Amino acid sequence: MLRYLAGYPPALLAQVRALIAEGRLAESVGRRYPEGHEVKTDRALYAYVGELKARYMRNAPALAKVQYDMRLQAVRNALGTHTTVSRVQGGNLRAKREIRVASLFKQAPAPFLKMIVVHELAHLKEREHDKAFYSLCTHMEPEYHQLELDVRLWLTALEVEGVAGG
Numbered sequence: 067m068l069r070y071l072a073g074y075p076p077a078l079l080a081q082v083r084a085l086i087a088e089g090r091l092a093e094s095v096g097r098r099y100p101e102g103h104e105v106k107t108d109r110a111l112y113a114y115v116g117e118l119k120a121r122y123m124r125n126a127p128a129l130a131k132v133q134y135d136m137r138l139q140a141v142r143n144a145l146g147t148h149t150t151v152s153r154v155q156g157g158n159l160r161a162k163r164e165i166r167v168a169s170l171f172k173q174a175p176a177p178f179l180k181m182i183v184v185h186e187l188a189h190l191k192e193r194e195h196d197k198a199f200y201s202l203c204t205h206m207e208p209e210y211h212q213l214e215l216d217v218r219l220w221l222t223a224l225e226v227e228g229v230a231g232g
């Protein structure tokens with residue numbers, strides 16, 4: 067049930083279980099992130115990613131393609147485990163320099179879309195989820211770690227409560 071949260075401290079997992087038992091996980095995440103976004107099309111996503119890339123990663127390789135991917139829409143494919151979040155999550159096909167974002171992020175709070183995009187952009191430079199990778203992520207988004215946790219909570223809520231917050 068908590069596979070998106072593998073690797074997080076037991077005390078945190080206990081809190082999450084309590085919220086799930088009360089049916090309040092989605093609400094507790096959604097309340098903190100009321101702001102949606104207008105990045106609903108592939109074209110808009112391409113522009114959104116391009117803006118972040120131009121700002122923080124001008125020297126990274128050009129992107130051939132940026133798109134939402136319905137095949138990644140199943141919640142189970144949206145994000146991997148804490149230590150092996152990888153190509154399934156945003157489907158970062160490094161060889162072709164594409165970024166794919168699971169379509170369910172069209173409905174995500176704005177900061178969650180940013181977290182996923184930052185994660186995938188960082189992979190243009192850093193392949194592994196190591197210190198260099200996360201330092202690049204927090205350079206682009208100072209709240210990266212909190213956001214990644216909250217994205218995982220949101221995905222968990224989608225799975226167990228079937229709603230995306232609120």
Ligand SMILES: [Zn+2]
Pocket residue numbers: 150151152153185189195
């Ligand atoms: Zn990754």
